[in-house]
Amino acid sequence: MALWGGRFSQEADQQFKQFNDSLRFDYRLAEQDIVGSVAWSKALVTVGVLTSEEQQKLELALNTLLDEVRTNPEAILQSDAEDIHSWVEGQLIAKVGDLGKKLHTGRSRNDQVATDLKLWCKEQIAVIRQALTELQQALVITAENNQDAVMPGYTHLQRAQPVTFAHWCLAYAEMLTRDESRLQDTLKRLDVSPLGCGALAGTAYDIDREQLASWLGFASATRNSLDSVSDRDHVMELLSNASISMIHLSRFAEDLIFFNSGEADFVELSDRVTSGSSLMPQKKNPDALELIRGKCGRVQGALAGMMVTLKGLPLAYNKDMQEDKEGLFDALDTWRICLHMAALVLDGIQIKRDRCWEAAKQGYANATELADYLVAKGVPFREAHHIVGEAVIAAIKKDKALEELSLTELQKFSETISIDVYDILSLQSCLDKRLAKGGVAQKQVTLAIAEAKQRLHLS
Numbered sequence: 001m002a003l004w005g006g007r008f009s010q011e012a013d014q015q016f017k018q019f020n021d022s023l024r025f026d027y028r029l030a031e032q033d034i035v036g037s038v039a040w041s042k043a044l045v046t047v048g049v050l051t052s053e054e055q056q057k058l059e060l061a062l063n064t065l066l067d068e069v070r071t072n073p074e075a076i077l078q079s080d081a082e083d084i085h086s087w088v089e090g091q092l093i094a095k096v097g098d099l100g101k102k103l104h105t106g107r108s109r110n111d112q113v114a115t116d117l118k119l120w121c122k123e124q125i126a127v128i129r130q131a132l133t134e135l136q137q138a139l140v141i142t143a144e145n146n147q148d149a150v151m152p153g154y155t156h157l158q159r160a161q162p163v164t165f166a167h168w169c170l171a172y173a174e175m176l177t178r179d180e181s182r183l184q185d186t187l188k189r190l191d192v193s194p195l196g197c198g199a200l201a202g203t204a205y206d207i208d209r210e211q212l213a214s215w216l217g218f219a220s221a222t223r224n225s226l227d228s229v230s231d232r233d234h235v236m237e238l239l240s241n242a243s244i245s246m247i248h249l250s251r252f253a254e255d256l257i258f259f260n261s262g263e264a265d266f267v268e269l270s271d272r273v274t275s276g277s278s279l280m281p282q283k284k285n286p287d288a289l290e291l292i293r294g295k296c297g298r299v300q301g302a303l304a305g306m307m308v309t310l311k312g313l314p315l316a317y318n319k320d321m322q323e324d325k326e327g328l329f330d331a332l333d334t335w336r337i338c339l340h341m342a343a344l345v346l347d348g349i350q351i352k353r354d355r356c357w358e359a360a361k362q363g364y365a366n367a368t369e370l371a372d373y374l375v376a377k378g379v380p381f382r383e384a385h386h387i388v389g390e391a392v393i394a395a396i397k398k399d400k401a402l403e404e405l406s407l408t409e410l411q412k413f414s415e416t417i418s419i420d421v422y423d424i425l426s427l428q429s430c431l432d433k434r435l436a437k438g439g440v441a442q443k444q445v446t447l448a449i450a451e452a453k454q455r456l457h458l459s
């Protein structure tokens with residue numbers, strides 16, 4: 001029998017029941033629902049609905065249930081209860097009889113589900129922050145081990161200027177730092193308890209909602225009951241945080257897929273994160289990275305889905321809002337798994353230093369250096385840019401690098417060029433000159449690694 005059976009004389013259609021029930025996915029809120037129920041039972045003592053003995057009995061039964069749920073959460077799925085809130089109440093009644101029927105006094109599933117989901121989100125934020133930290137640590141360690149691995153940096157996927165593999169790793173560490181700060185920020189707004197808002201207008205029992213909030217570990221209680229049961233901003237924010245971070249991960253994956261390609265051949269991925277082809281024996285495919293890139297789609301989809309579900313929804317609770325869970329659960333699971341997988345990819349990666357160095361030398365990555373050299377000798381930058389462009393065309397025709405042109409050849413483009421030009425055309429000099437904050441010079445990269453290690457408690 002459903003929780004609301006009294007008002008009905010006909011059974012629900014089986015197809016409707018399947019359509020309406022949420023237990024098959026909201027069973028994941030079991031622990032939060034039980035913890036919330038214990039806190040609510042304590043609040044009911046303060047307003048005289050329960051005696052202390054009754055409350056203790058309920059708390060004991062709820063804690064037993066909590067143990068059972070922790071050992072075997074999926075056992076819940078055997079039940080045909082409508083949702084996790086009905087299931088917990090049903091189990092409680094089975095354990096303590098009629099006393100269990102008192103627990104729902106002054107409470108609605110609307111404030112209950114809002115509370116449960118917020119408690120779940122808070123736990124997930126902690127789990128994902130840990131995964132973000134671990135991936136940042138992996139990036140910083142990989143950076144530390146590859147400070148001398150010079151490779152081409154790209155714009156428009158054209159070789160632009162030399163960078164190091166370390167500098168590339170640290171770029172992704174920065175993105176993840178922002179992802180983490182977005183989570184911290186989301187937590188601040190999420191950390192208010194809706195419990196005690198009833199169905200929509202507030203509870204008719206004079207409960208100290210601030211005390212109730214603190215029992216559940218919330219920073220405070222919400223201010224407006226209508227808003228509290230209708231608010232799913234935290235779901236949209238978390239999905240948006242996940243979407244942005246997954247975009248970072250998919251760019252990370254795409255960069256590495258390219259670095260691992262036969263065309264670039266800068267890195268070798270470990271056998272532990274690649275798979276073979278059933279037909280072509282020579283192949284080693286970057287599946288882990290391709291899946292990270294691919295899974296980005298479903299997370300963006302969950303965000304778009306949630307936004308559209310909430311758009312134009314009247315206050316307060318509507319069953320539409322039950323659609324908040326599957327997308328959120330899937331998106332956060334996906335995000336967490338992809339963070340772990342990205343760290344695993346870094347764990348066994350080999351950087352092919354010689355190949356990277358050769359590639360960095362090709363592609364006229366030092367053309368800017370030649371222009372800067374001319375500028376230092378008094379040539380205006382626009383003019384210098386033009387001169388170097390001509391020199392590059394000539395070098396391409398001869399199939400040579402700029403530094404392979406003789407002095408006489410170079411001087412055809414500008415008489416100001418002298419023998420000292422060869423020093424500045426070296427890859428090392430290109431790197432060394434980028435000494436300003438955030439640049440690729442060894443000194444800056446070492447500093448960035450040291451700072452990151454301290455922030456991530458690696459040293």
Ligand code: ARG
Binds near residue numbers: 110113321
């Ligand atoms: N299963 C519901 C959900 O996930 C719980 C809230 C039900 N509230 C209601 N008024 N029917 O949203």
